[in-house]
């Protein structure tokens with residue numbers, strides 16, 4: 058059978074991984090796909106860069122729309138990133154009957170409903186394994202491997218850059234800035250790294266997984282997002298004294314009231330496997346009612362790991378290209394007319410355990426005032442730690458681990474605690490997940 062021809066938009070980190078792995082593993086890929094997969098067109102604004110990647114036998118164009126519209130192309134690979142021109146490119150390719158493989162979670166989290174509807178109407182496929190957790194085949198697992206289950210929750214380390222930064226800060230004492238710089242040099246970070254460090258990239262990914270897990274439309278606006286830029290090394294150290302590690306987690310949970318969707322630094326018991334996932338590695342825990350908890354682990358970013366996911370999608374599309382569109386795996390795992398309208402819950406209704414750090418004057422009655430306020434809001438204390446008094450300021454840190462409490466109650470209690478004249482500065486609040 059003739060090879061399937063693909064066009065690639067972008068010649069960056071991911072595109073280079075795709076091209077290299079396609080070349081290196083050509084024979085195995087052909088044996089798996091049933092026919093060869095050949096790069097026919099590449100777009101680049103810098104011709105020399107594209108030539109260095111694909112050589113001179115591949116058509117190089119400077120207008121991405123020449124990839125989207127090229128008559129010889131069956132599948133386009135979008136590895137540009139960002140919202141525009143990626144959105145217009147993908148919609149144009151769909152309009153021209155091309156299947157689309159993309160690594161762009163930002164695009165799908167914001168415009169996925171529009172893109173999947175367009176693909177459905179045209180009878181083409183849009184696949185995005187590389188968009189979530191780099192090289193880990195977690196989308197495939199959610200769409201296919203776990204399709205017997207009622208998914209209960211997902212919790213994952215799904216941003217390689219921030220996990221790399223947290224690991225270097227904890228293990229090597231690097232500063233946040235130095236660790237971010239290296240993550241950028243290694244090709245892990247987004248073009249705008251604030252997407253990584255402020256939790257937006259992880260929120261894009263957990264939003265996509267939430268839709269796949271619960272059969273709801275993609276709803277990025279419902280995500281509550283906190284990154285790691287405000288996380289103090291002190292809290293990493295104190296958390297360890299209680300037996301916890303801090304990781305940036307993306308969490309989505311089905312509760313009787315609706316769906317939680319959130320990203321924030323989270324204390325995890327250090328005995329959990331996921332607490333020991335370090336560097337650029339990602340890990341995703343998925344809890345299904347039949348299978349129980351399952352864990353997916355691997356490189357969350359980087360050229361070849363991400364290329365591995367893009368190529369797996371290319372092979373999938375190649376295998377199913379002649380199948381009747383009605384019988385392909387649905388884009389969002391559930392049939393498009395079977396998506397549910399489940400409410401998305403605000404952060405204030407989350408119930409979990411909390412870590413609170415307060416800076417207080419070393420005076421009699423301080424602790425009693427604080428615990429009284431907590432008790433008035435139905436918050437019970439599980440453990441507490443007080444540090445040595447600083448001689449110069451006469452201040453001390455009090456760290457409190459609560460039992461399961463309502464976020465709204467914690468927030469009200471914290472506001473009251475901050476009005477005490479013995480309490481200074483911000484009260485640090487972090488969420489704890491036992492992930493049992």
Ligand SMILES: NC(=O)C1=CN([C@@H]2O[C@H](COP(=O)(O)OP(=O)(O)OC[C@H]3O[C@@H](n4cnc5c(N)ncnc54)[C@H](OP(=O)(O)O)[C@@H]3O)[C@@H](O)[C@H]2O)C=CC1
Pocket residue numbers: 066067068069070071072100101102103106121135136137138139141142160161162163187188191244245246247248357358359360363
């Ligand atoms: N890096 C990683 O480890 C991972 C990245 N991703 C995602 O993959 C996508 C690509 O990431 P990555 O490869 O790192 O990004 P890079 O910045 O390395 O590459 C992006 C490429 O897209 C092209 N491009 C960017 N903007 C435009 C534009 N306006 N018009 C035309 N071409 C454009 C550039 O092409 P040129 O300059 O040649 O014209 C460049 O080669 C993103 O969506 C990212 O989130 C997903 C998983 C892992």
Ligand SMILES: N[C@@H](CCO)C(=O)O
Pocket residue numbers: 188189190191215216217218219245246247253258357358359
């Ligand atoms: N910037 C992303 C790339 C992979 O999606 C990360 O660090 O995880």
